[in-house]
Amino acid sequence: MRLLRRWSLAPLLAVLLILSLLSPVLAQAAPPVPVTGIIHVVDLGDTLGELAVRYGTSTEAITSANSLPNPDIIHVGDKLLIPSLLSDAVSSVPEPFSAILLSSPTPAQGQAWTVRVEAREPITLSGTFDGHALHWVAEGAIGGLPRAYWALAAVHALTSPGPHPLVLEATDGRGIRGTADIDISVQAGTFGTTRIYLSASTSELLAPQLVQSEAAKLAAIWVQGGVDPQWEGRFARPLRPMWGVSSEFGQRRAYNDGPATSYHAGVDFAAKQGALVLAPAAGRVVLAEPLNVRGNAVILDHGAGVHTGYWHLWQIFVTDGDEVQKGDVLARVGNTGLSTGAHLHWELRVGDVAVDPLQWTQEVMPRTLLTGTE
Numbered sequence: 598m599r600l601l602r603r604w605s606l607a608p609l610l611a612v613l614l615i616l617s618l619l620s621p622v623l624a625q626a627a628p629p630v631p632v633t634g635i636i637h638v639v640d641l642g643d644t645l646g647e648l649a650v651r652y653g654t655s656t657e658a659i660t661s662a663n664s665l666p667n668p669d670i671i672h673v674g675d676k677l678l679i680p681s682l683l684s685d686a687v688s689s690v691p692e693p694f695s696a697i698l699l700s701s702p703t704p705a706q707g708q709a710w711t712v713r714v715e716a717r718e719p720i721t722l723s724g725t726f727d728g729h730a731l732h733w734v735a736e737g738a739i740g741g742l743p744r745a746y747w748a749l750a751a752v753h754a755l756t757s758p759g760p761h762p763l764v765l766e767a768t769d770g771r772g773i774r775g776t777a778d779i780d781i782s783v784q785a786g787t788f789g790t791t792r793i794y795l796s797a798s799t800s801e802l803l804a805p806q807l808v809q810s811e812a813a814k815l816a817a818i819w820v821q822g823g824v825d826p827q828w829e830g831r832f833a834r835p836l837r838p839m840w841g842v843s844s845e846f847g848q849r850r851a852y853n854d855g856p857a858t859s860y861h862a863g864v865d866f867a868a869k870q871g872a873l874v875l876a877p878a879a880g881r882v883v884l885a886e887p888l889n890v891r892g893n894a895v896i897l898d899h900g901a902g903v904h905t906g907y908w909h910l911w912q913i914f915v916t917d918g919d920e921v922q923k924g925d926v927l928a929r930v931g932n933t934g935l936s937t938g939a940h941l942h943w944e945l946r947v948g949d950v951a952v953d954p955l956q957w958t959q960e961v962m963p964r965t966l967l968t969g970t971e
Contacts, residue, residue: 636676636677636678636679636964637676637677637679637961638674638675638676638677638830638961639671639672639673639674639675639676639677640673640831641673643671643673644671645659645660645665645668645669645671648677648679654679656668659677659678659679662677662678662679663677663678687699687777687779690775690777691775691776691777692769692773692775693716693717693718693720693767693768693769693771693773693774693775694714694715694716694720694765694767694775694777695715695716695717696713696714696715697712697713697714697715697765697777697779698712698713698714699711699712699713699763699779699781700712700713700963700964702781702782703781703782703783703784704750704752704781704783704784705752705783705784705785705786706752706753706754706755706756706758706783706784706785706786706788706847707752707753707754707786707788707846707847707951707952707953708751708752708786708952708953708956709749709750709751709752709947709952709956709957709962710749710750710751710752710964711747711748711749711750711962711963711964712724712726712731712747712748712749712750712763712765713745713746713747713963714745714746714747714765714767715744715745715746716744716746716767716769717744718744718769718770719735719744719769719770720744720746720767720768720769721767721768721769722746722765722766722767723765723766723767724748724763724764724765724766725762725763725764726750726751726761726762726763726764726781727752727753727756727761727762727763727781729750729751729948729949729950730820730948731748731749731750731902731948732748732749732822732824732901732902732948733746733747733748734746734747734748734824734825734826734901747963748901748902749901749902749903749947749962749963750763750781750947751946751947751948751950751951751952752783752950752952753950753951754786754788754846754847754860754862754951754952755860756783757783758783758784758785759782759783760780760781760782760783761780761781761782761783762778762779762780762781763777763778763779763780763781764776764777764778764779765777765779786847788845788847788848788849788860789848789849790848790849791844791848791849791861807889807890808890810889811888811889811890811891814888815884815896815906816949818883818884818896818898818904819904819946819948819949820948820949821883821898822883822898822899822900822901822902822903822904823881823898823899823900823901824900824901825900825901826899826900826901826903826963827878827879827880827881827898827899827900828878828879828880828899828900828903828923829878829879830961831957831958831959831960831961832877832878832905832945832954832957832958833875833877833878833923833924833958834866834877834943834958835866835874835875835876835877835905835907835927835941835943836866836868836872836873836874836875836930836941837872837873837875840866840867840868840872840941841866841867842864842865842866842867842955843865843866843867843940844861844864844865845861845864845953845955846861846862846863846864846951846952846953846954846955847860847861847953848860848861849861862944862951863906863908863942863943863944863945863951863954864942864943864944864953864954864955865940865941865942865943866930866940866941866943867940868930868939868940868941869930869939870911870929870930870931870932870939871911871929871930872929872930872941873926873928873929873930874895874907874910874926874927874928874929874930874941875924875925875926875927876897876921876922876923876924876925876926876927877905877923877943877954877957877958878897878899878905878923879899879920879921879922879923880897880898880899880900880905880920880921881897881898881918881919881920881921882895882896882897882898882915882916882917882918882919882920882921882927883896883897883898883904883917884896884917885913885915885916885917885919886913887933888908888934889934890934890935891906891908891909891934891935891942892908892909892910892931892932892933892934892935892936893908893909893910893911893912893913893928893931893933893934894906894907894908894910894934895907895910895913895915895927895928897921897927901963902947902948903945903946903947903962904945904946905943905944905945905946905954906942906943906944906945906946907927907928907941907942907943907944908934908941908942908944909930909931909932909933909934909936909939909940909941909942910928910929910930910931910933910941911928911929911930911931911932911933911939912928912929912931913927913928914926914927914928914929915927915928945957
């Protein structure tokens with residue numbers, strides 16, 4: 598019996614010996630799989646199917662990337678890696694960059710997207726997308742990983758579809774300087790045309806000198822702002838849920854019987870006069886005063902080059918310099934300035950470019966991008 602047991606171990610020992618000899622070869626043949634994607638924190642009502650549509654991927658890809666035992670069961674607060682078709686890593690980058698990631702290499706007109714860069718040591722960084730300066734936020738070194746920086750880029754609603762330049766420049770402490778020139782393929786949005794009929798007195802507000810003077814005042818605000826982002830998570834809508842959207846972002850605008858000469862730079866909500874206007878995210882009040890075209894107005898600085906504006910207000914309850922939190926009352930809906938009835942115009946700017954604010958209620962900005970190995 599002892600002899601039989603001794604011989605029965607021989608095949609097993611032989612297999613173990615062979616595996617030990619082959620293990621370096623097997624390890625060499627199966628390198629770690631690189632991970633590039635977006636981290637999404639599951640919110641109430643999220644499903645894999647909805648996330649797949651939102652990020653341009655499939656439920657199968659999300660299930661596989663996260664090794665989910667049951668794709669029908671996800672929990673609020675879970676962090677899911679989204680191997681999105683809209684997420685891309687630039688394959689060849691110059692020093693001192695070590696990685697450049699884009700949340701969407703094919704953004705649509707009127708959309709915001711994220712640029713993330715990594716370097717092996719701190720760098721001085723600048724960049725532009727389509728001539729508009731990017732506002733960089735340093736993430737710092739975490740767990741020995743390279744330094745990382747992110748910025749939000751924005752596509753103007755009137756930008757022509759096709760390639761547009763993303764230019765990134767960096768210099769490290771050794772004096773090594775590198776420039777990355779990347780073509781971003783802008784996709785066409787879907788915008789209709791709205792004709793607005795104005796009374797003679799209201800039409801006077803479209804006088805070029807009034808429009809240009811007010812635009813210059815706001816332009817000086819859009820390019821300023823705090824360095825660090827003040828918000829966390831998705832933005833909320835600035836009104837109670839019962840007030841719906843009456844005019845979407847990006848619609849081309851024609852006044853009276855004239856041609857379309859502008860576009861809608863925000864979202865209108867059909868709210869009655871006196872409805873409370875709420876802060877959609879934390880920020881600081883940088884304007885709270887009457888304007889000619891926009892009527893009684895409030896602007897919040899949310900940091901990282903992001904501002905939101907609220908036009909045509911009736912009453913304003915905040916003043917310049919006030920710090921507000923998500924859900925704080927800012928004002929009441931009104932019908933002031935260039936307006937044909939009580940409503941709230943809500944605007945969101947990344948730098949000096951207006952983007953669709955409703956995108957920010959559906960997605961967390963900036964998108965968290967990963968690169969590296971598991």
